[in-house]
Amino acid sequence: MNDSTDDMLSVEKIGQARDSIVNELRKTIVGMEGVIDEMMISIFAEGHVLLVGVPGLAKTLLVSTLAKTLSLGFKRIQFTPDLMPSDITGTELLQEDPETHQRKFKFLEGPVFTNLLLADEINRTPPKTQAALLEAMQEKRITSGGIDYELAKPFFVLATQNPIEQEGTYPLPEAQLDRFLFNVVVKYPSRSEEIEMMESVTNPSQPEINKVLTGEEILEFQQLIKRIPVARHIFEYAATLVRATRPEESDAPEFVKKNMAWGAGPRASLNLINAGKARAALRGRCHVAIEDIQELCLPVLRHRIVPNFAARSDGLTPDRLIEMLLNEIPADEKLYQDQSA
Numbered sequence: 001m002n003d004s005t006d007d008m009l010s011v012e013k014i015g016q017a018r019d020s021i022v023n024e025l026r027k028t029i030v031g032m033e034g035v036i037d038e039m040m041i042s043i044f045a046e047g048h049v050l051l052v053g054v055p056g057l058a059k060t061l062l063v064s065t066l067a068k069t070l071s072l073g074f075k076r077i078q079f080t081p082d083l084m085p086s087d088i089t090g091t092e093l094l095q096e097d098p099e100t101h102q103r104k105f106k107f108l109e110g111p112v113f114t115n116l117l118l119a120d121e122i123n124r125t126p127p128k129t130q131a132a133l134l135e136a137m138q139e140k141r142i143t144s145g146g147i148d149y150e151l152a153k154p155f156f157v158l159a160t161q162n163p164i165e166q167e168g169t170y171p172l173p174e175a176q177l178d179r180f181l182f183n184v185v186v187k188y189p190s191r192s193e194e195i196e197m198m199e200s201v202t203n204p205s206q207p208e209i210n211k212v213l214t215g216e217e218i219l220e221f222q223q224l225i226k227r228i229p230v231a232r233h234i235f236e237y238a239a240t241l242v243r244a245t246r247p248e249e250s251d252a253p254e255f256v257k258k259n260m261a262w263g264a265g266p267r268a269s270l271n272l273i274n275a276g277k278a279r280a281a282l283r284g285r286c287h288v289a290i291e292d293i294q295e296l297c298l299p300v301l302r303h304r305i306v307p308n309f310a311a312r313s314d315g316l317t318p319d320r321l322i323e324m325l326l327n328e329i330p331a332d333e334k335l336y337q338d339q340s341a
Contacts, residue, residue, distance in 0.1 A: 008286055010224050014044070015284030017221075020212045024069045027207035029062050030200060031193040037282075038184050038299050039066065039158070045278035046222055047181025047271065048137050048157040050122075050172075050303065055162065057186045058197075063118045063158050068209045070218060072115035073152065079125040085132035088112050089142040090149075107144055112136050115152050115215060119159035123169040133157065134176050154218050174262070174306065181271050183303035185319075221281075228277040230288045238272045238293050241329055245305050253328045259311035259321060264304035271300050290331050297322055 018040060025036055035051075039062070042049045051059050060076065067074035077088060090110035096103050111117065112133070119133060136142050137157050141150045159180070161172075177183070189197060213221075244252050246263030256263070276292040302318040311321065 007224060007227060010221070011228075011281050011286050012284055014221050014224070014281045017213055017217075018282045021066075021069050024209055024212060025062070025065055027209060028065050028200070029058060030197045031189045032058070032062065032186065035062070035184055035186055037279075038182050039063075040282060041275050041278045041296070042181050043070070043154070043156055043218065044221055044225055044282065045181060045271075045274045046154070047275065048159070048179065049182045049184055050177070050180040051158060051160045051184050051186055052163055053160070053186030054188075057188070059160050059186055060118060060120065063116065065209060067116040069212045070116075071211045071214045072154070072218075074116045074118070075111040075114040076118040076120060077111050078120045079122050079129070081125060083125045083129050085129050086110065088129065088132050089136060090144060092145050105145060107147070107149065109149070112142065113149075113152060115154055115156070117155075117157050119157055121162055122159040123161050123171055126170055127173075130170065130172060130176065133159075134179050137179055154215055154222070174304070177303040178265065178267055180303065181275060182299035184299055185302075225274075225277045225281050228281060228286060228288065230273055230277065234276070234288050234290065234293065235273065237290055237329075237331065238269050238276075241293070241297065241325065242266075242269045242272065242301075244325055244329055245301065253325070255324055255328070256321075259307055259314075259316055260305060261308035262306035264301055268300055268304050272296055275300060294326060294331065297326060 021040065022036060029036070039049055053059060064074055064076075077083075088110050089112055090108050092105040092107050094103055095106050122130060122133070132142075136151060140153075140155055141148050143149070162169075188194075242264050243249055244256060245260060245268075246252060247257045247260040249263075252260075252263075272293050273288070275296045276288040279292045279296060280286070280288045298319060301322050305318050305321065307316055307318060307321060
């Protein structure tokens with residue numbers, strides 16, 4: 001059996017694992033299909049997620065339940081204005097050896113030393129503390145006393161941000177938002193979902209969550225997803241979409257030049273492809289389709305583009321501008337295949 005056949009069988013296993021994970025989450029989580037899908041894509045694409053939604057939408061419950069199904073260590077940090085960087089990364093304590101009475105520093109690990117870290121209301125803490133977490137997200141290690149400490153593998157940060165009550169908050173700058181693979185909007189449940197939620201939560205019997213994958217299996221699947229091939233026309237389509245968000249580009253659509261202050265950078269192109277690979281694998285496919293790129297445009301681009309004052313005055317949100325872009329840019333595979341020929 002050759003490597004490609006092995007990879008095809010492994011991709012089938014990823015699709016089966018996805019179905020099992022969703023079934024376990026459904027024991028406690030009502031609705032949120034899109035949110036669950038995007039969170040799983042981010043995990044297998046080795047990315048971090050920013051969850052934006054009002055309080056009470058079960059964001060914390062979703063993350064903690066997901067950690068259980070994936071057999072991952074889970075910790076939660078409640079971000080507050082007085083939180084210090086060492087409260088996240090860890091600190092050095094001066095201790096005395098009881099036998100030699102010699103004093104030496106010992107590093108006490110912070111909550112970032114886990115697999116799945118929930119950073120609750122990340123915009124509530126000052127930039128210095130935000131930067132400490134974002135550095136750990138990017139480097140997958142922290143430095144203390146001149147010594148590097150590697151973080152656990154796999155390692156993911158799911159940060160939440162409250163879109164209301166902006167007084168006294170510290171919004172993440174665009175350069176730091178760019179570190180997140182996805183910006184996922186958690187919306188209110190439908191009427192039927194809200195009623196089902198009430199019935200579930202008020203039920204005295206609590207369901208048992210079964211483990212579906214281990215950390216080692218997740219790491220293996222991440223490597224498999226990296227090997228999924230991407231056709232040249234998919235690269236062409238992703239590049240066309242991202243470059244079209246930049247108002248200074250000569251071939252950008254007129255509505256972009258009129259309404260966009262700042263477009264997405266190259267990291268958006270990379271993330272579209274990596275996330276597209278993960279989405280394809282989670283659906284049991286060994287190739288990336290244009291549909292994968294289209295479906296991921298909103299979570300990948302909404303925090304990487306900046307509408308100008310005129311657009312905001314007209315009520316044009318990043319999501320609306322991205323939807324207009326998807327309608328403007330042709331998605332004909334043959335067109336991009338001809339360009340790459």
